[in-house]
Amino acid sequence: MLIQTRGVVQGSLARDLRGGWLILHAGREKAWSWLAPWCDAVAVRQWMEYRPEGMDQALDPAASLLPTHMEVGTSAPAGATTGDRVRQAMADVAGGFGLWRLGLTLGWLDIKLRYRGSMLGPFWLTISTAVWIGAMGALYGLLFHQDLHGYLPFLALSLVLWTALGGLVGDGCNTFLQSEGTIRSMRMPFFVYAIRVVVRTVIALAHNIPVVVVVFALFGAWPGMRALWCVPGFMLWTVDAFAVCIALGSLCARFRDVPPIVASVMQIAFFITPIMWQPQQLGKHNWWLKLNPFNDLLEVVRQPLLGATPSAHIWEAALAFSAAFCVLTAMLFVRVRGRLAFWM
Amino acid sequence: MARMVAENVSVDFPLYHGSARSLKKTVFARAAGRLGEDSAHRTVVQALRHINFSIGTGDRLGLIGMNGAGKTTLLRTLAGIYEPVAGRVVVDGSVSALLDTQLGMNPELTGRENIMLRGLYSGLSRPRIRQLEEDVQEFAELGEFMDLPVRMYSSGMNVRLGFGLATAIKPQVLLMDEWFLAGDARFMTKASGRLASVVEGAEILVLSSHQNQAIAKWCTRVIWLDHGRVRADGEAKEVLDLYMGQQQAA
Numbered sequence: 001m002l003i004q005t006r007g008v009v010q011g012s013l014a015r016d017l018r019g020g021w022l023i024l025h026a027g028r029e030k031a032w033s034w035l036a037p038w039c040d041a042v043a044v045r046q047w048m049e050y051r052p053e054g055m056d057q058a059l060d061p062a063a064s065l066l067p068t069h070m071e072v073g074t075s076a077p078a079g080a081t082t083g084d085r086v087r088q089a090m091a092d093v094a095g096g097f098g099l100w101r102l103g104l105t106l107g108w109l110d111i112k113l114r115y116r117g118s119m120l121g122p123f124w125l126t127i128s129t130a131v132w133i134g135a136m137g138a139l140y141g142l143l144f145h146q147d148l149h150g151y152l153p154f155l156a157l158s159l160v161l162w163t164a165l166g167g168l169v170g171d172g173c174n175t176f177l178q179s180e181g182t183i184r185s186m187r188m189p190f191f192v193y194a195i196r197v198v199v200r201t202v203i204a205l206a207h208n209i210p211v212v213v214v215v216f217a218l219f220g221a222w223p224g225m226r227a228l229w230c231v232p233g234f235m236l237w238t239v240d241a242f243a244v245c246i247a248l249g250s251l252c253a254r255f256r257d258v259p260p261i262v263a264s265v266m267q268i269a270f271f272i273t274p275i276m277w278q279p280q281q282l283g284k285h286n287w288w289l290k291l292n293p294f295n296d297l298l299e300v301v302r303q304p305l306l307g308a309t310p311s312a313h314i315w316e317a318a319l320a321f322s323a324a325f326c327v328l329t330a331m332l333f334v335r336v337r338g339r340l341a342f343w344m
Numbered sequence: 345m346a347r348m349v350a351e352n353v354s355v356d357f358p359l360y361h362g363s364a365r366s367l368k369k370t371v372f373a374r375a376a377g378r379l380g381e382d383s384a385h386r387t388v389v390q391a392l393r394h395i396n397f398s399i400g401t402g403d404r405l406g407l408i409g410m411n412g413a414g415k416t417t418l419l420r421t422l423a424g425i426y427e428p429v430a431g432r433v434v435v436d437g438s439v440s441a442l443l444d445t446q447l448g449m450n451p452e453l454t455g456r457e458n459i460m461l462r463g464l465y466s467g468l469s470r471p472r473i474r475q476l477e478e479d480v481q482e483f484a485e486l487g488e489f490m491d492l493p494v495r496m497y498s499s500g501m502n503v504r505l506g507f508g509l510a511t512a513i514k515p516q517v518l519l520m521d522e523w524f525l526a527g528d529a530r531f532m533t534k535a536s537g538r539l540a541s542v543v544e545g546a547e548i549l550v551l552s553s554h555q556n557q558a559i560a561k562w563c564t565r566v567i568w569l570d571h572g573r574v575r576a577d578g579e580a581k582e583v584l585d586l587y588m589g590q591q592q593a594a
Contacts, residue, residue: 070439072424073432102464109461113452182448186441186465187424338427341420342358 070187075338082334089334096191103192107199125207133159133211140276151278153221156212157305158275161298164205166266168241171197173259175249180344190333190340194245201241212305221306229304233318236300240322243329250336253343269294293321346401346437346516346547348422353395353431355414355421355572356388391417392572395431399548399565406563406580407552408587413569415552419443419519422550437516437547440466444521451495455486455505458494466513476512483508483538500531507535511542518546522553556584 075085096103115121136159137152176183179193216222252258273294279286289295296317303310392414399405407415420426422433423441448465449458459480463473481490484504489497497505520543543549543562553559559566559580566583568576576583 069437070424070435071432072421072427072434074428074430076429099464099467102461105461105464109450109453109457113450116452179448181450182465184420184425185443185448187439188465339358341426 085334085337089330089337092189092333092337093191095189096195099189099192100195103195104199106192106196107203110196110200111203122203122207125204126210129160129163129208130211130214133215136276149219153212153216153219154278154306155276156215157302158298160205160208160212161302162270162273162275163208164201165237165294165298166270167204168197168201169244169248169262169266170259171201172241172245172248173252173262175245176253176340176344177249183341183344190337191242191246193249194242197245197249198238198241223305223307226307226309227305229309230301233301233304233310236318236322237297240297240325243322243326246333247325247329250332250340253340254336273298290317293317296321347399347435348437348517348548348550349398349434350395350422351431351434353392353418353421353428353433354390355392355417355426356429357391357417359387359389390572392421392428395574397567397577399550401547403565404549404563405551406559406566407550407569408554408556408559408566408584409569409575414572415569416443416521417572418569419521419550419552423519435517439517439519440510440513440515441519442510442521443519449494449506449509452493454493455481455484455490455497458505459509462509462513468513476509479512480505480508483512503531508538511535511538514542514545516546517548517550518543519550520552522551522555522558556588560584 073084073088074080075088080088111122115124118124120127133152133156137148137155140146140155141148141151175193175197176190179196182188183190183193248258248262252262269292273292274282274289275298279289279295282289296314299310299314300318303314395418397405407418409415417426419441420443421428422435423439423443424433424435425441450461453461456477459477460473463476468476480486484501484507486497486501486505489501494502494505549562551559551562563580565578566576566580566587567574568583568587576586
């Protein structure tokens with residue numbers, strides 16, 4: 001709870017104690033700025049007080065990075081060729097990456113805002129995941145007489161990965177709707193908003209990783225060097241994540257019925273994808289796993305982290321699905337980019 | 345040299361979320377004659393039709409017209425926010441659009457964070473964002489409120505913050521809606537110097553307003569918009585006289 005009078009000074013003083021610790025490292029604010037989301041005001045103020053050279057540069061337009069040329073043509077089918085529209089969409093994506101600092105800050109502030117005023121901040125994510133995994137592990141171990149030794153590391157990893165994946169899909173629906181005010185008040189590459197959602201998801205995922213590490217340590221389930229194979233998997237995820245934000249963000253802006261549909265699809269996907277249960281439990285019925293793209297996408301990251309190597313088959317399926325999805329998303333974005341502002 | 349060209353610009357607003365025809369009828373009855381259909385037979389409001397003009401360094405363009413004539417839509421289109429269904433807008437020079445007091449600010453974030461975001465939106469480097477912050481803080485007299493969420497601000501603080509922020513970055517092409525000229529007397533005394541420096545610093549100004557005196561004071565050329573079309577375009581005084589004559593007749 002924020003207090004509006006002198007109390008603010010007291011409040012921020014208390015937090016300044018943590019800031020004081022940061023000030024001890026005053027020469028290295030940059031190195032500490034990663035603490036920003038859970039140090040609240042202090043780290044940010046710290047960041048602001050970072051004064052490198054060139055501080056006195058004047059605020060003149062020539063020095064600003066605002067684009068100095070703009071051409072807004074139509075992307076309506078009647079007035080633009082497909083080539084024009086593809087170029088416009090590509091310029092948007094490139095412009096979005098050009099503003100990566102903005103995307104990063106927006107995602108960061110979203111997390112900060114969500115936990116503003118809470119003592120543990122985003123570590124609530126860690127705690128709730130830990131509680132969830134603990135409870136689920138105990139219950140399922142008891143109900144299905146699973147060997148916890150093999151089951152719990154699998155469950156912990158699967159749940160954490162699914163939380164990120166499902167969270168992204170849910171969050172992706174609001175990619176553009178959430179930024180309505182900005183979209184209507186300034187020209188901005190739409191891709192920036194996708195970066196914002198992806199950054200937010202990555203930060204949330206990072207907070208859940210300690211839970212997996214602890215469970216792995218408790219059960220001695222170290223995957224070894226093979227775990228590094230999860231890197232290409234995560235790279236694929238990142239590409240797909242941008243596509244999800246663009247695709248769902250656009251669809252949900254236009255059709256407000258999409259978010260509940262997405263939510264219910266994801267709920268079913270949670271149960272039909274091997275998360276709570278292991279693929280081998282299906283026995284001879286496992287053929288229909290092949291129909292579930294979530295399974296392949298999950299496996300390219302999960303298997304290396306469990307010390308296994310995903311089969312070429314799984315990689316092929318994950319790549320094929322991702323490629324198809326990205327192509328469809330690109331086609332959608334080329335088509336709707338110019339209309340997005342009107343749908344807000 | 346800054347330049348802004350609008351070539352045959354038309355903008356349609358799709359009516360997706362107003363479901364019932366009766367609703368459309370009542371809400372848009374005022375826009376009589378402006379409901380149309382696009383190629384896919386969706387109902388659209390023809391917000392702008394065939395707007396043509398070309399302005400260069402030193403030009404001060406005023407937009408006048410009734411409520412709903414398309415002034416703000418034209419500003420948004422010139423800012424590149426709305427994409428035309430036909431025609432195009434070409435701008436040489438950095439553009440900044442001051443459309444509403446909130447300027448896309450997030451009310452949950454603190455003043456400081458909103459300033460930082462605004463700086464990042466404008467592509468400023470970190471030291472210059474810091475500078476922007478000092479500048480705005482001083483103008484807006486926020487004091488300790490800098491680190492409180494914007495939703496806790498009084499409306500006066502809100503306006504000062506929005507105004508200070510918007511006028512801190514000086515573009516070559518300035519697009520301005522009339523809220524900038526509205527404010528209580530005390531605020532305007534304080535703001536007028538700052539506003540004048542931004543307006544005079546900009547090579548091109550496009551100002552939309554209901555206040556004829558403001559238009560007469562700032563603008564050299566005026567476009568009178570009526571139902572999304574150009575009704576008159578020319579010297580500020582001529583068009584204003586024409587407009588006021590019509591207002592009195594009505």
